[in-house]
Amino acid sequence: MSDSFFSTKQKPAYIKRYPPIMKFWGRILSYALPFIAIVWACFKFDYEKEGLIIACLFLGMALLSQLRQLFKLTAWLLDPSLETAPDAKGNWGDVFLMLYQQEKRRRKDQRKLAATLTRFTRGAEALPDGVVVLDENHRIEWCNVVAERHLGLSRKRDMGLTINYLIRQPHFVEYINNERYKESITIHPDAAPNTLLSVQIFPFEATLKLLVTRDITQLEKIGVVHRDFVANVSHELRTPLTVVGGFLETMLDMENMEAAASKRYMGMMLDQTKRMERLIADLLTLSRLESQSGQHKEEPVNIPKLVEIMAHETRSLSGGRHQITIEVLSADWLHGNMDELHSAMGNLASNAVRYTPEGGSITLKWERQGEIAVFSVKDTGIGIDQEHIDRLTERFYRVDRSRSRETGGTGLGLAIVKHALLRHQAKLEVSSVSGEGSTFSAVFPSSRIIPRSMTELS
Known part of the structure; x- marks a missing residue:
């Protein structure tokens, strides 16, 4: 049936003017009155038999008409459709x-309801957190994809199941049964044991509950790093402060200290003070690089010239104890920050000096390897076991703590190198053999390279 059939324009005027009850009886009378008049006339003029026949025919036709319309209505109600x-x-x-x-x-x-439900579903699917809708008996009514991944659920398999049967960790079962939902709990789900989830339930409407999961693994790792960082900084500062404080107490207690002893003590305190200064300077540098704050002015950097400067500084730091050589195999420059590149390369070179025994050799090399450019520092030092290489850029990580302190290292050099290179879309590669030496390479992408032809034009 078309919409036009039921349009307001096609309705008779009296349908709009009179109440429904008047319209109903008005139509009944409009059909019945003519037949009543005919039957009355038949009886008045002694045609009772004919009148009865007409009355029966009228009632029969009316009944059949009503039954026919009732059948049409019943058939339509079995499958109601506008068409x-x-x-x-x-x-x-x-x-x-x-x-x-x-x-x-x-x-x-x-x-409208379907559209609203679709928008709700899309919004819940777009959330970075897991969402599970539970009924009053903690049965799962719906969950998003993130919740499936977090808790190992399946919308096809687990709908209608009680969440307690699927997550059997005692801590979680106690939480959901005691209904203390004002606070969240943390669990390691069986589906991902290495993941730490924050779980909280929010009751809504009369009986429903919303279970929300959030992956806080990275936050927990950051918290551990921060705690370790504070502990390491405290430990690194405590040693020199203890030395300085001890010498000061000794000097105060001794009334007649010899000049040589006093000078020796002063020298030791100065060394420890410089060590604290280096540590604080490295901490500030690392903080600036990690937070992306401060000036990061980029310009063309003459790397061949910078390598020569690095060689001069490395020779000064070595004091003639090592053979320092340079290999500049490319005239290409880099687009970057001069101070940060100097700091990164300087840390690689100074580490080579610290961990290479006297008489060893150190080579600084700048070369082009296809689409990339590489600055590398190769030494014949003590080398590094493979188990330590992946952790070298962690703050305060040392392969040999006692040797690092003896050589004046702060434990932050390679962390500074890592973050300085990240600011230049570069990466640090390490290859080493214990007892034979190491090669630390800063690998720069093609987007950072300024070819020699362009430097000559400038």
Whole structure:
């Protein structure tokens, strides 16, 4: 049935003017009065038999008409559809019209509800947190993809199951049974034992609950790093402060200290003070690089010239104890920050000096390898076991703590190198053999390289 059939324009005027009850009886009388008049006339003029026949025919036709309309209504109600809505006139037409309009409103409301549900589902799927809808008996009614990944659930398999049966950790079961939902708990789910989840339940409506999971593994790692960092800084500063404080107490207690002893003590305190200064300077540098703060002015950097400067500084630091050589195999420059590149390369070179025994050799090399450019420092030092290489750039990580302190290292040099290179989209590569030496390479991408031809034009 088309919408136009039930349009307001096609309704008779009296349908709009009179109440429904008056319209109903008005139509009944409009059909019945002519037959009543005919039957009355038959009886008045002694045609009782004919009148009875006419009355029966009228009542039979009326009954058949009503049954026919009732059948059409019943058939349509079994499968209500706007396209198959029955058509009729009179009172049945009004009934079908009202049913048609009601079905139309229902479909419109259904579309709105479906659209709202779709938006809700999409929004829940877009959340970075896991969301599980539970009923009053803690049965799963719905969950998003993140919750499936966090808790090992399946929307096809686990709908209608009790969450306690799927997550059997005692801490979680106690939390959900005691209904102390004001605070969150942390669990390591069986589906991902290395993941730490924050779980909290939020009751809503009358009986439903919303279980929200959040992956806090990285936050926990950061917390551990921060705690270790504070502990390491405290430990690194405590030693020189203890030395300085001890010498000061000794000097105060001794009334007549010899000049040589006093000078020796002063020298030791000066060394420890310089060590603290280096540590604080490295901490400030690392903090600036990690936070991306401060000036990061980029410009063309003459790397061949910088390598020569690094060689001069390395020879000064070595004091003639090592053979320092340079190999500049490329005239290419880099686009970057001069101070940060100097700091990164300087840390690699100074580490080579510290960990290479006297008489060893150190080579500084700048070369182009296809699409990349590489600055490397190769030494014949003590080398590093493979188990330590992946952790070398961690703050305060030392392969040999006692040797690092003896050589004046702060434990932050390679962390500074890592972050300085990251600011230039570069990476640090390490190859080493214990007892034979190491090679530390700063690998720069093609986007940072300024070819020699362009430097000559400038």
